[in-house]
Amino acid sequence: xxxxxxxxxxxxxxxxxxxxxxxxxxxxxxxxxxxxxxxxxxxxxxxxxxxxxxxxxxxxxxxxxxxxxxxxxxxxxxxxxxxxxxxxxxxxxxxxxxxxxxxxxxxxxxxxxxxxxxxxxxxxxxxxxxxxxxxxxxxxxxxxxxxxxxxxxxxxxxxxxxxxxxxxxxxxxxxxxxxxxxxxxxxxxxxxxxxxxxxxxxxxxxxxxxxxxxxxxxxxxxxxxxxxxxxxxxxxxxxxxxxxxxxxxxxxxxxxxxxxxxxxxxxxxxxxxxxxxxxxxxxxxxxxxxxxxxxxxxxxxxxxxxxxxxxxxxxxxxxxxxxxxxxxxxxxxxxxxxxxxxxxxxxxxxxxxxxxxxxxxxxxxxxxxxxxxxxxxxxxxxxxxxxxxxxxxxxxxxxxxxxxxxxxxxxxxxxxxxxxxxxxxxxxx
Ligand code: HOZ
Numbered sequence: 001x002x003x004x005x006x007x008x009x010x011x012x013x014x015x016x017x018x019x020x021x022x023x024x025x026x027x028x029x030x031x032x033x034x035x036x037x038x039x040x041x042x043x044x045x046x047x048x049x050x051x052x053x054x055x056x057x058x059x060x061x062x063x064x065x066x067x068x069x070x071x072x073x074x075x076x077x078x079x080x081x082x083x084x085x086x087x088x089x090x091x092x093x094x095x096x097x098x099x100x101x102x103x104x105x106x107x108x109x110x111x112x113x114x115x116x117x118x119x120x121x122x123x124x125x126x127x128x129x130x131x132x133x134x135x136x137x138x139x140x141x142x143x144x145x146x147x148x149x150x151x152x153x154x155x156x157x158x159x160x161x162x163x164x165x166x167x168x169x170x171x172x173x174x175x176x177x178x179x180x181x182x183x184x185x186x187x188x189x190x191x192x193x194x195x196x197x198x199x200x201x202x203x204x205x206x207x208x209x210x211x212x213x214x215x216x217x218x219x220x221x222x223x224x225x226x227x228x229x230x231x232x233x234x235x236x237x238x239x240x241x242x243x244x245x246x247x248x249x250x251x252x253x254x255x256x257x258x259x260x261x262x263x264x265x266x267x268x269x270x271x272x273x274x275x276x277x278x279x280x281x282x283x284x285x286x287x288x289x290x291x292x293x294x295x296x297x298x299x300x301x302x303x304x305x306x307x308x309x310x311x312x313x314x315x316x317x318x319x320x321x322x323x324x325x326x327x328x329x330x331x332x333x334x335x336x337x338x339x340x341x342x343x344x345x346x347x348x349x350x351x352x353x354x355x356x357x358x359x360x361x362x363x364x365x366x367x368x369x370x371x372x373x374x375x376x377x378x379x380x381x382x383x384x385x386x387x388x389x390x391x392x393x394x395x396x397x398x399x400x401x402x403x404x405x406x407x408x409x410x411x412x413x414x415x416x417x418x419x420x421x422x423x424x425x426x427x428x429x
Contacts, residue, residue: 067406111277117264118146144209211357269307335416
């Protein structure tokens with residue numbers, strides 16, 4: 001596999017961009033090797049600048065649920081671009097987008113569009129604080145809600161990958177306002193709530209940012225009940241799970257209603273978008289209807305909304321996409337599980353719908369501690385070898401992999417075959 005051009009670009013990149021990347025996990029630091037510079041993508045495939053082809057399981061970390069460069073989405077963006085790329089004024093599509101989101105996610109009665117998941121979560125926290133008149137929030141160890149200050153405390157994703165779960169630069173006053181609970185441990189939440197007045201609990205209903213970690217059976221309903229009891233705002237961060245696990249996201253799958261929901265990625269169809277929405281009486285506090293300030297020139301940007309609206313309309317109009325994704329993901333899972341038992345490598349494969357992770361761990365991963373106990377060195381070897389077989393997965397043990405509607409049976413069979421070869425090689429190490 002040729003990598004000369006990627007290496008040369010990375011050499012130039014590190015001179016002018018911190019770490020050579022605009023988002024840390026892309027640097028491949030925790031897995032070794034140097035990043036592949038992507039030239040183009042279509043369907044389930046990526047091609048790098050050296051001409052190598054990969055089956056992609058990142059899908060831009062979730063949003064490419066229809067596959068890359070879906071012609072219906074790219075045409076919608078092209079048509080929008082011809083009419084102007086940004087107005088800083090209201091458009092009809094934003095109304096259509098808000099109506100569609102509210103119809104697909106029943107707990108969302110009003111929604112505000114922003115530009116990223118980080119903007120959505122930090123704005124939701126401000127709103128919850130204003131609504132309750134309280135300051136403290138609870139987040140879960142290993143969950144990641146973007147890079148705003150209140151969330152960089154035992155954070156998952158790239159922060160966990162690079163050994164900086166508590167980032168320098170976050171003021172002590174902010175740190176003291178964020179309380180950390182253990183995912184899947186309702187007692188840890190209850191004891192915090194009994195001892196503090198808490199404005200909001202924010203959680204990824206299915207964690208994608210310490211690898212794919214599902215909620216235990218009663219965890220989400222118990223969390224809902226505790227928040228109701230303490231009049232605390234429950235924020236479900238569905239930036240990864242929204243419109244992916246079901247048309248109504250994880251809330252639909254687990255039959256739970258959030259007070260506020262944060263969204264991103266999928267609703268931009270791959271363009272930079274986020275949103276937060278929820279109960280009308282809370283959302284009405286946002287400026288200019290209420291006093292809680294939040295704004296943005298590029299919020300509701302015509303290109304991003306065009307891409308997102310087209311994506312959501314396709315997903316809403318053809319719900320067989322979800323059954324098809326489940327079938328493909330189950331096929332991939334059974335192949336990988338077969339390989340694990342044949343090779344005897346200490347791994348645990350975890351999946352919810354079309355997101356999943358192969359953990360290099362002897363026991364299931366259910367929280368930050370069990371995730372942190374994974375053999376990340378072995379994961380790195382696995383990642384690099386899979387890449388050599390043309391399979392592009394997440395370059396971190398603590399990120400989920402994503403399937404799209406564009407993955408074919410051939411893609412999945414090739415992935416299972418590569419997984420078997422690589423696990424066999426690791427079993428003799
Ligand atoms: N940490 C991000 C996903 N959880 C990765 C963002 C990126 O590198 O694009």
